[in-house]
Amino acid sequence: MENIIVRGGRQLNGTVKIEGAKNAVLPVIAASIIASKGISIIHEVPALADVQTINQVIKHMNAEVSYVGNTVTVDATKPLLTEAPPFEYVRKMRASVLVLGPLLARYGHAKVALPGGCAIGSRPIDLHLKGFEAMGANVHVGNGFVEVSTKGRLFGAKIYLDMPSVGATENIMMAAALAKGKSIIENAAKEPEIVDLANYLNKMGARIVGAGTETIKIEGVDQLYGAEHTIIPDRIEAGTFMVAAAITRGNVLIENAEMEHLRALVSKMEEMGVRVLEEKNGIRVIGPKTLHATDVKTLPHPGFPTDMQSQMMSLMLQASGTSVITETVFENRFMHVEEFRRMNAKLKIEGRSVIVEGPVNLQGAEVAATDLRAGAALILAGLVAEGYTRVTSLYHIDRGYVDITEKFAKLGADIERVNQMETAFVTEQDMAHKQIEVH
């Protein structure tokens, strides 16, 4: 089993290049199977475990998929199976449910293992299913599966989402693209990844307007075709490196980062005293001598992203004063608090908020990545902690970050990915002891 070991105290400087967005590429690859003619060529695909999983899912259904360099090519023109692979895949990655909309619209049937709960909350898919029902589908849930079917074509419908769910907006938008007539999604999610998916669907021949606003209008068409598309940069990977620059008081150019996608984070970082500059190729972040405390509440886009909540907590731990971070998107996304405490963090959970007392002298410790962003946040804390931090459960981090160790090392961090058996030390003292033994 592999771990990441980081020794704190190095300032990060230089340039880091941001990959294509995980949360954009997964729905785009899922959408590619809606094309009954032509192939799709998708560029800037990040080499993530989640990308391998979604590729496996659509391969299992009979799509031909190749992944060369950063380009995925999908040929879904052969008849597809409408039953997605077993729970194993949905357990690994909830985005597997995004094949429901395309299959239902193209074949009038889809069956997928029902996703279970996960470390950040229960994450139901009721809003996806209500949307399909409004378009005329029958929904059957039983024996751990969800099955959706319709006799003829789906028909266009007006769908109001109780909350602006990203996945529900995507699934409904894909299904509506091939439905008969006009659909309207109200209270739709406005994330940049929704816009990216709509742009790809429109290149395939769909007629979607309003993506990125709370009302999306979709005029259904009879057929969709493969198309070429380039995935937008990953705003959460960018945000993670922005925090890395700030927390180490470094100076880093985050290449490809899109200011427009990062407004909420930038404004909070500026409030904390961080300098954030828009440059031609991306965003430069310069860490201040003193970080100031602030309050943050996670919200659907354009609010502060829940996927940056744990990384922001790392930064708050270094800020002077009391910060409050409130999670409103997921009901259980504070698993990292216990891990931060192992590093000497002073954190108090009060309902959906965490009170952060800073600045604190973080101490290296063995900590587990409880989800992918928590894993990244623990590395960030490790960058400024005294001594060695060992981060375990790396499979979470690998779902969402390409070469994270190498990228941090290139910026000057003392960080290494090791086989657990090779290096048993976790603390400075242990390390020193080990060196004495060696000499």
Ligand SMILES: CC(=O)N[C@H]1[C@@H](OP(=O)(O)OP(=O)(O)OC[C@H]2O[C@@H](n3ccc(=O)[nH]c3=O)[C@H](O)[C@@H]2O)O[C@H](CO)[C@@H](O)[C@@H]1O
């Ligand atoms: C692959 C992907 O793009 N993942 C992102 C996506 O997840 P995902 O699409 O799963 O997130 P949603 O926006 O759907 O979830 C937001 C909230 O709505 C609730 N909900 C959602 C659907 C539903 O049918 N019923 C329901 O109650 C969820 O439990 C959660 O509390 O958006 C989240 C919120 O920005 C991000 O954290 C994830 O990184």
Ligand SMILES: C=C(OP(=O)(O)O)C(=O)O
């Ligand atoms: C929660 C996340 O992803 P997913 O929805 O794929 O679990 C994330 O990217 O932070």
